Amino acid sequence: GNSVTQMEGPVTLSEEAFLTINCTYTATGYPSLFWYVQYPGEGLQLLLKATKADDKGSNKGFEATYRKETTSFHLEKGSVQVSDSAVYFCALNSGGGADGLTFGKGTHLIIQP
Amino acid sequence: GAVVSQHPSWVICKSGTSVKIECRSLDFQATTMFWYRQFPKQSLMLMATSNEGSKATYEQGVEKDKFLINHASLTLSTLTVTSAHPEDSSFYICSALDWRGAEDTQYFGPGTRLTVL
Numbered sequence: 252g253n254s255v256t257q258m259e260g261p262v263t264l265s266e267e268a269f270l271t272i273n274c275t276y277t278a279t280g281y282p283s284l285f286w287y288v289q290y291p292g293e294g295l296q297l298l299l300k301a302t303k304a305d306d307k308g309s310n311k312g313f314e315a316t317y318r319k320e321t322t323s324f325h326l327e328k329g330s331v332q333v334s335d336s337a338v339y340f341c342a343l344n345s346g347g348g349a350d351g352l353t354f355g356k357g358t359h360l361i362i363q364p
Numbered sequence: 365g366a367v368v369s370q371h372p373s374w375v376i377c378k379s380g381t382s383v384k385i386e387c388r389s390l391d392f393q394a395t396t397m398f399w400y401r402q403f404p405k406q407s408l409m410l411m412a413t414s415n416e417g418s419k420a421t422y423e424q425g426v427e428k429d430k431f432l433i434n435h436a437s438l439t440l441s442t443l444t445v446t447s448a449h450p451e452d453s454s455f456y457i458c459s460a461l462d463w464r465g466a467e468d469t470q471y472f473g474p475g476t477r478l479t480v481l
Contacts (some may be wrong), residue, residue, distance in 0.1 A: 255407070287472075294368065294457070295408075295472035339473065342406070350400045351410035351423075352459075 253278045257341045257355035264331055265332035265363050272326040272358050274315075282345040283351065283355075284317055284324040289338045297324075298339070336362045366392045370473035377448055378481055381430045385443045385476045387458030393438035394460035398470065399431075402455040448480040472478040 259273040264270060276282065283302045284359030285296040304319035313328045324341060343354040367390040377383050387397055395416045400408040412420040412433050418432035430446040430452075441460075445452050455477050470481040 257402075294474040295459075297469060297471075351400070351409075351413055353410070354400075354407040356407040357403070 253343060253345055253353040255281070255343055255353055255355035257339075257358055259356060260359040261360045261361050263357055266333055268300075268362075269328045270326070270328040270331045271334075272339055272360070274324045274326065274340075276322050276324065276341075276343050278343055278345045278353075280341040280345050284344040285344070286313070286315055286324070286326050287340040287342060287354075289340065289357075291337070295328065295340065297340060303327050318350070322357070331360075331362050333362045333364050336360055365473040366460070368433040368458065368460045368471045368473040370456075370458055370476050371478060372462075373474060374477040374479075376479045376481065380447055382444055382446045383478060385450055385456055385458075385478075387441045387444075387460070387473055389439045389462075389471070392460070392462050393465060394441075394447050394462065396439060397435060397441040398459045398461070399443050400457045400459070402457060402475070403422045408457060411443075418455060420424075445478065447474040448478070453478055455481045460480075473480070 285300040286298040288298045289295050298340045300319035301308040301309040307316045315324050315326045338357045338359050340357045342352040369388045397414040397450045399411045402408045411426045413433040414433045416435045422428045435441040457475040459472045462469050
């Protein structure tokens with residue numbers, strides 16, 4: 252079956268630090284890969300996605316590249332801000348849009364001023 | 365972006381009672397909605413796929429008679445936890461599939477915290 256493994260937090264960084272949150276997956280076929288973010292008190296929001304190998308998803312300064320050879324989709328940002336503090340979920344979907352998502356456990360990111 | 369709401373945001377009930385949770389797509393029609401369950405410090409687990417006008421598809425291990433799903437309109441899906449017990453206490457999250465763009469996207473509700481006493 253499908254599974255997603257991501258680094259567990261909390262991850263605490265200072266403002267303007269470089270961020271990497273690791274995510275690896277196991278899936279049949281060719282899954283689509285996603286990063287979702289959950290700010291305190293809010294629902295999950297799609298941050299970025301990639302649908303095929305070597306695609307790079309990007310949004311709000313965050314990037315992640317679909318690496319089929321290493322089955323990874325690591326999230327990166329060059330300079331984090333306090334407002335980036337949230338829980339980040341890596342997820343995949345192997346059956347197209349009509350299938351539910353398989354999520355990692357989430358990584359709590361804390362950015363200190 | 366599209367907006368999905370859930371009601372209630374939190375509910376406390378006695379063991380043995382039933383609780384209904386609503387999931388609404390506010391500004392788009394969703395033929396497909398999903399229900400997830402999240403335990404503390406754990407990932408979201410897909411419970412079922414809800415399709416408008418047809419029976420829901422449940423994931424392996426999810427009791428369909430306990431977690432009743434009704435998707436009676438293009439903007440509303442409901443999850444009823446029947447005869448709730450303390451082990452059903454959890455955070456329930458729904459999502460709705462938006463087909464309008466070039467690529468389909470799931471939009472999530474804010475979740476419902478269920479506590480069974």
